[in-house]
Amino acid sequence: MSCVKTLGLFPVTVVGSWPRPTWLLKALRRKREGSISQEEFDAVADEAVLLAVKYQEDAGVDILSDGEQRRDNFYSFVADKIYGIELKTVAEIVDLVPDKSRFEFLLRSLDVPAYSIRSPVVTSKLRVGPRGIARDEASFLREHTSRLVKVPLPGPYLLTRSSWVPGVSDKYYQSREELGFEYARLLREEILALRDLGVFFVQLDEPVLTEVVYGVDQSQQTFMCAALFTRSNPRDELEFAVELVNEAVKGVSGIKTGVHVCRGNWSRREEALLKGDYVPLMPYLAEMKVDQLVLEFATPRAGDVEVLRDYIGDKELGYGVVNPRTDGVESPQEIMSRVDRILKFMDAKKVYLNPDCGFGTFAEAPVNTPRIAFRKLRSLRIAADELRRVYGER
Amino acid sequence: MGEILNGIDVEGLRNLLKEAERNPEAVAKLNRWSARVRWLGNGFTLRTYVRDHTFIVSEPQDVGGQDAGPNPVEYTLSALGACYAIGFIFNATKRGVRIRNLEIALEGEIDNILVFLGLSNQGYPGYKRVVAKAYIDAEADEETIKEIWEETVRTSPVGTTLERPVEIVPEVKVVR
Numbered sequence: 001m002s003c004v005k006t007l008g009l010f011p012v013t014v015v016g017s018w019p020r021p022t023w024l025l026k027a028l029r030r031k032r033e034g035s036i037s038q039e040e041f042d043a044v045a046d047e048a049v050l051l052a053v054k055y056q057e058d059a060g061v062d063i064l065s066d067g068e069q070r071r072d073n074f075y076s077f078v079a080d081k082i083y084g085i086e087l088k089t090v091a092e093i094v095d096l097v098p099d100k101s102r103f104e105f106l107l108r109s110l111d112v113p114a115y116s117i118r119s120p121v122v123t124s125k126l127r128v129g130p131r132g133i134a135r136d137e138a139s140f141l142r143e144h145t146s147r148l149v150k151v152p153l154p155g156p157y158l159l160t161r162s163s164w165v166p167g168v169s170d171k172y173y174q175s176r177e178e179l180g181f182e183y184a185r186l187l188r189e190e191i192l193a194l195r196d197l198g199v200f201f202v203q204l205d206e207p208v209l210t211e212v213v214y215g216v217d218q219s220q221q222t223f224m225c226a227a228l229f230t231r232s233n234p235r236d237e238l239e240f241a242v243e244l245v246n247e248a249v250k251g252v253s254g255i256k257t258g259v260h261v262c263r264g265n266w267s268r269r270e271e272a273l274l275k276g277d278y279v280p281l282m283p284y285l286a287e288m289k290v291d292q293l294v295l296e297f298a299t300p301r302a303g304d305v306e307v308l309r310d311y312i313g314d315k316e317l318g319y320g321v322v323n324p325r326t327d328g329v330e331s332p333q334e335i336m337s338r339v340d341r342i343l344k345f346m347d348a349k350k351v352y353l354n355p356d357c358g359f360g361t362f363a364e365a366p367v368n369t370p371r372i373a374f375r376k377l378r379s380l381r382i383a384a385d386e387l388r389r390v391y392g393e394r
Numbered sequence: 395m396g397e398i399l400n401g402i403d404v405e406g407l408r409n410l411l412k413e414a415e416r417n418p419e420a421v422a423k424l425n426r427w428s429a430r431v432r433w434l435g436n437g438f439t440l441r442t443y444v445r446d447h448t449f450i451v452s453e454p455q456d457v458g459g460q461d462a463g464p465n466p467v468e469y470t471l472s473a474l475g476a477c478y479a480i481g482f483i484f485n486a487t488k489r490g491v492r493i494r495n496l497e498i499a500l501e502g503e504i505d506n507i508l509v510f511l512g513l514s515n516q517g518y519p520g521y522k523r524v525v526a527k528a529y530i531d532a533e534a535d536e537e538t539i540k541e542i543w544e545e546t547v548r549t550s551p552v553g554t555t556l557e558r559p560v561e562i563v564p565e566v567k568v569v570r
Contacts, residue, residue: 029570091432094443101445104430114432116569 007148009348009391010339010384011062012377013318015260015294016152016203017074017358018052018067019366019373028072028363045070046140053145055374060381063148063201063352066141073362074205075154075162076120081133082186084126084172085163090114093121097167119162122169126182133190138197148200152358153190155204155259156183156248157241162208180240184247191248195255203258203294203318204245207357209284210263212237214276238284245288258292258318259285263301265357268325268367270301277303282311294318296356297338298330305338309345317346320356321383322376325367329375335383336390348391353380402487411488436460470556471500471524477552478526485542485549486532495531500524524556 020028027044030036052067071077079087091114094103107114132138134151141149154162160180163169173179191202212234249257261281263274278285278295285293293312296302297320308317321338322330335353342351359373360366368376396405414421430443431451438459440451451466453459464472475498486493505522508514532539547553 095441095448099446100443100448104428104443104445107430108428111567113569114430 007062008388009351010387011352012060012380012384013063013150013201013352013354014056014061014065014377015262015318015320015324015354015356015358016065016068016150016205017071017360018055018065018069019360019368019370020067020069020363021048021051024048024069025363032072042070049137049140050144051370053141055370056377057145057147059374059377060384061147061377063150064141064145065150065152066137068152068358068360070137071363072118074152074358075158076118078133078154078159079120080129081131082126082128084122084124085120086123087118088121090117090119093119093165093168097165120159121165122163122172122179125172126179126186128186128190132193133186135190135193135197138194138199142198149198150201150203151194151199152203152205152260153187155206155241156180156187156244157237158206158208159183160244161237177240180244181247184244187248188250188252191252191255191257195252199255201256201258201292203260203292204248204290205260206241206245207260207262207264209238209241209261209281210274210276212241213280214263214274234280238281242284242287245290249289256292257290258294258316259288259290260294260318260357261285262296262320262357263299265324265361265367266365270299270325273299273301275301278307279303282307286311286313286315290315292316292318292352294320294352294354296320298323298356299325302356305342308342312346312350314350316350316352317342318352318354321353322355322380324355324357324359324373324376327368327372329372329379332379332383332386335380336387339383339387343391348387353384355380399490400483400487400493402483404487404490407484407487438465439463467502467504467521470521471502474524474526474550474552474556475500477550478528478546481546481550482528482530482542485545486534489534489538489542491538491542492533493530494533495529497529499527499529521556526553 024044024047027036027041031038031041048069049066052069053064056064056067068074076087079085090103090107094100094114103114107117110117134153138149138151141151157180160176160183164173164176164179169176169179173182187204194202245259261278263276265273267273293315295308295317297305299320302320319339319342321335339351339353355376359368359370396403398404414424428444431440432443433440438453438457439462442449442451450463451469452462453465455461459465478498479496482496483493502521502524505520506514506517507519509517510519528543530539530543532542534542
């Protein structure tokens, strides 16, 4: 790809989401209530995307996203894009299933009412709608920036885990496995369509993989209600996730693929989020046939980068070096010293710089302001430029 | 399985008591209970969630409800009656007394319902008196049955909740 040459060392990128302006949140609510049309919503969201793009361009981001401005969060938006998925509240789901008591643990641990959590639930056979899963987002983004673009998509394991509700979904898919492979097929088609639209990088979000290994007491940690039905042992779940991701990227070329794994990004209270290093995940992440692993390392909850030494292999690293949830802006020197550590065992050409996660994973609960998010990206840019100077390539 | 009395495994009951004596964690679990009540979006009808169970709470039509189920003050009487009944079965079984029939009739009188309706400041809108009358037929003499009943009333979780001041911690959180 000709554009690769323009990237240089240490490309600066984002994980995906950007804090939504209040006027966009109002429009999101009105669309959800059905009081404005998709077209009316798009007109508002277009403006928000332009704002998110402008911030990223001004900060010096090399590969930017649309800030996920059109999405209510990083995965449940698929209910608007794929026929056969309905967004249901926990209040609705709990009335459909016999195992109601699990939900009470979830609601109490999150201190939220049942009506406030919406989760996509498979309620018939899946079929991608005319706007694609993210093709509409990608088209608009490509029209309005000359930079390389990245599109995050919910990963096949995340989608399967979050939307399979026994008693509802099993009327249309015989098993969770069958549903998983259907998602993988739909995602592969989407990735190829995004490639044809000129998208440079597609990232499959699989943050729940940490929940598989560290969220043993799911009542304390989960943020997706249907996941409560997944009680298989972690090894089986991780092997299933690898199979699905590999199926989703099978035969894909001409577009960079990545997998993002973090420990939750729905709260600024670090103690509310999962804690644990990548050790139990690395053998499985290493098996995923993607170009890049997008991993958080700025938060101490994610453990040490040394864990990558034996597993990163030929893969690139989307290196999380700033924490999206803090007010303090990491200095370029701090970022550079983090990069120095990784370069003890990684080729500089394989290291991309990004925040640990998005700045507004959930529309209504952004973890930072645009002002601070911009400053963090700016710090990344300055660090990247200095690193390029030090490591001798522009 | 050993002796079954009043439909209860007596040995199992004894083991449960032994476990409760020596395992404070198990007891702590029994000290905490929870429920969730959700408005169904229409009138005075609610659904309550308790563990894997649900039930409807409503109001009679003559107070503007859909009469889809008992109302909260009726549930309060029912909870008291059920608590007394379960307590009696527990205590009778513990003593080896076979129960043939058991019913508890309850009646409560609200001090002043106009306070709830916002039409008066006199008095309070809660029960001022509840009569709970047990009808019991069991294989024991009358004195033993009355002893079991007294023990049941004295140790009733719901009964003692209603009899004593209980700290209620009302909180509100606006979640749109």
